[in-house]
Amino acid sequence: MKQSKIVTIERHIIEGERAHPGASGEFSALLRDLTLAFKVIHREVSKAGLVDIIGLTGKENIHGEQVKKLDAFADETVCKAMDHTGHLCIMASEEHEEALNIPDAYPKGKYVLLYDPLDGSSNIDVNITIGTVFSIYRRVSPGGKGTLDDCLQPGYKQIAAGYAIYGSSTMLIYSTGDGVHGFTLDPSIGEFLLSHENLRVPKRGKIYSINEGNYRFWDEGVKKFIKFLQEDDKSTNRPYTSRYIGSMIGDIHRTLMYGGIFMYPADQRNPNGKLRLLYEANPMSFVMEQAGGRASNGRKRILDVTPTELHQRTPLFIGSDEDVALAEEFLHGKR
Numbered sequence: 001m002k003q004s005k006i007v008t009i010e011r012h013i014i015e016g017e018r019a020h021p022g023a024s025g026e027f028s029a030l031l032r033d034l035t036l037a038f039k040v041i042h043r044e045v046s047k048a049g050l051v052d053i054i055g056l057t058g059k060e061n062i063h064g065e066q067v068k069k070l071d072a073f074a075d076e077t078v079c080k081a082m083d084h085t086g087h088l089c090i091m092a093s094e095e096h097e098e099a100l101n102i103p104d105a106y107p108k109g110k111y112v113l114l115y116d117p118l119d120g121s122s123n124i125d126v127n128i129t130i131g132t133v134f135s136i137y138r139r140v141s142p143g144g145k146g147t148l149d150d151c152l153q154p155g156y157k158q159i160a161a162g163y164a165i166y167g168s169s170t171m172l173i174y175s176t177g178d179g180v181h182g183f184t185l186d187p188s189i190g191e192f193l194l195s196h197e198n199l200r201v202p203k204r205g206k207i208y209s210i211n212e213g214n215y216r217f218w219d220e221g222v223k224k225f226i227k228f229l230q231e232d233d234k235s236t237n238r239p240y241t242s243r244y245i246g247s248m249i250g251d252i253h254r255t256l257m258y259g260g261i262f263m264y265p266a267d268q269r270n271p272n273g274k275l276r277l278l279y280e281a282n283p284m285s286f287v288m289e290q291a292g293g294r295a296s297n298g299r300k301r302i303l304d305v306t307p308t309e310l311h312q313r314t315p316l317f318i319g320s321d322e323d324v325a326l327a328e329e330f331l332h333g334k335r
């Protein structure tokens, strides 16, 4: 049987780095360490439905160990996989109020890691897709311990971003600014294998994704846009289909694969939207742009926003280039 070339994530990262003469290999090592964390989280996520059956829901498991909630587990897994490696000077996680310092015992490196350990975690109990989102920057502080300034950089300064998505299969999607590549975890060998090289989001889609229960709280522009997408006009793909699972990672992953638009707008109750700029909007926007798509907060490009706080929220309109541009026209009252 003829076997096609098998490309593991490690091979892909190393080959990518070889294309950049002078690369130290440090960055590949950082991404490799992250993938280990994703595999460990995948293993626990896939056991989530078994907790009642094998008795792990109590405060202690059979080994007498405390059982952690899955999002706390994911958070700790990423942190522990990365804190000692010497590549990072600071980290920040959606689960923690403050940035996470690298412990004194470990060397400090030149990179910064921001992450959402388990996006969509309210969906765990109903077996809906969840994921881990990450974002990597080069430090701006001179050396030693990282600072808040290292974390508060605009998204266009990301040098890599991506996500692991724990769905009907587990995938890893990442970009280092040179296109977007997707890998599927083969659980039998424990390796992420290249399955989607150079992903491109269609210029225009026919799916919109938004929590329509919030309709009455939206601005006029958002309301009009959604009504427009529901109108019947075959020449512009309308009416669009509506899909919303309430797990950003799943909803945006689908948008990346099929095209269309995902929105979490500002509304009367959440004047800054719901999603977090640093842990959710920036990395997903980096990936979407690298795939040829677009991401906006309704007024400007997400990646151009300079953050002022770690847990800053932002409205988000992300997906196919033409669909997001159209949303912006409605939001600006041009339609």
Ligand code: AHM
Binding pocket: 118, 119, 120, 121, 122, 211, 246, 247, 248, 249, 264, 274
């Ligand atoms: P989380 O970070 O606490 O999981 O919240 C973020 C999630 C996103 O995954 C999802 O897009 C959104 O919240 C859903 O919110 P809503 O239930 O308001 O539609």
Ligand code: MG
Binding pocket: 094, 116, 118, 119, 120, 280
């Ligand atoms: Mg989240």
